[in-house]
Amino acid sequence: xxxxxxxxxxxxxxxxxxxxxxxxxxxxxxxxxxxxxxxxxxxxxxxxxxxxxxxxxxxxxxxxxxxxxxxxxxxxxxxxxxxxxxxxxxxxxxxxxxxxxxxxxxxxxxxxxxxxxxxxxxxxxxxxxxxxxxxxxxxxxxxxxxxxxxxxxxxxxxxxxxxxxxxxxxxxxxxxxxxxxxxxxxxxxxxxxxxxxxxxxxxxxxxxxxxxxxxxxxxxxxxxxxxxxxxxxxxxxxxxxxxxxxxxxxxxxxxxxxxxxxxxxxxxxxxxxxx
Ligand code: ATR
Numbered sequence: 001x002x003x004x005x006x007x008x009x010x011x012x013x014x015x016x017x018x019x020x021x022x023x024x025x026x027x028x029x030x031x032x033x034x035x036x037x038x039x040x041x042x043x044x045x046x047x048x049x050x051x052x053x054x055x056x057x058x059x060x061x062x063x064x065x066x067x068x069x070x071x072x073x074x075x076x077x078x079x080x081x082x083x084x085x086x087x088x089x090x091x092x093x094x095x096x097x098x099x100x101x102x103x104x105x106x107x108x109x110x111x112x113x114x115x116x117x118x119x120x121x122x123x124x125x126x127x128x129x130x131x132x133x134x135x136x137x138x139x140x141x142x143x144x145x146x147x148x149x150x151x152x153x154x155x156x157x158x159x160x161x162x163x164x165x166x167x168x169x170x171x172x173x174x175x176x177x178x179x180x181x182x183x184x185x186x187x188x189x190x191x192x193x194x195x196x197x198x199x200x201x202x203x204x205x206x207x208x209x210x211x212x213x214x215x216x217x218x219x220x221x222x223x224x225x226x227x228x229x230x231x232x233x234x235x236x237x238x239x240x241x242x243x244x245x246x247x248x249x250x251x252x253x254x255x256x257x258x259x260x261x262x263x264x265x266x267x268x269x270x271x272x273x274x275x
Pocket of ligand 1: 126127128129130131132151152153154156188189190191
């Protein structure tokens with residue numbers, strides 16, 4: 001999606017993938033800086049390791065405790081600026097700045113791909129791993145009214161509920177299934193990735209027709225059993241491809257300073273993932 005976006009804007013840039021061992025991440029990041037890379041994306045487990053390796057952290061990375069995007073900056077008229085906008089002067093230092101574009105992407109995808117209004121809504125969130133925790137806190141920050149948290153390991157859901165009650169006292173965060181209807185059921189577990197995975201909820205305690213809309217962070221397969229059953233029950237559905245798209249679009253804008261051609265990026269993603 002990034003190469004398609006660069007081509008669409010006529011940028012003489014390339015986005016490439018590198019496998020880097022965790023204990024060589026620092027060396028790899030220093031190498032990228034020495035080669036005047038515009039920036040980097042990082043994935044698991046590097047998102048956490050990079051917190052201590054960048055020269056500066058944007059609030060987005062500090063708040064969410066993870067770096068998925070790095071931008072290299074140098075000095076332009078005494079101010080830090082994206083490196084490609086700066087003249088190449090040997091005397092000027094280069095710094096790395098860590099950002100997180102994942103957290104906003106979840107919310108943007110739910111809002112745009114499901115046309116869902118989060119404020120005041122009731123949400124069942126399945127999963128309390130890394131992605132589930134960020135989603136829960138972002139949903140609370142967006143002003144959902146009620147959040148029902150369910151996770152195989154209950155203690156993790158309880159820890160998130162406590163954190164929400166402390167940070168967002170207006171949001172009702174409880175652990176367990178809702179008795180009645182919810183506006184949205186959101187899967188943040190990894191169930192659905194593999195063909196024989198069970199549904200991500202307990203069918204004895206929750207029926208999919210209790211949800212008016214369903215969002216699955218899994219995007220491969222395009223329609224998980226969860227989304228299929230939700231669609232058949234009449235719910236609006238969307239998968240997590242939008243999360244991947246929007247975190248990429250935000251990173252693209254951080255590096256290039258130009259609006260991301262989101263349609264071009266989406267088409268490239270769909271082609272690469274679904275053929
Ligand atoms: P991510 O960064 O994608 O959130 P993660 O932190 O490993 O990855 O979280 C995976 C989520 O899927 C967790 O909610 C996990 O439940 P646990 O916290 O109990 O481990 C959930 N999950 C994974 N496999 C599962 C399974 N077989 N049944 C139920 N939940 C599962």
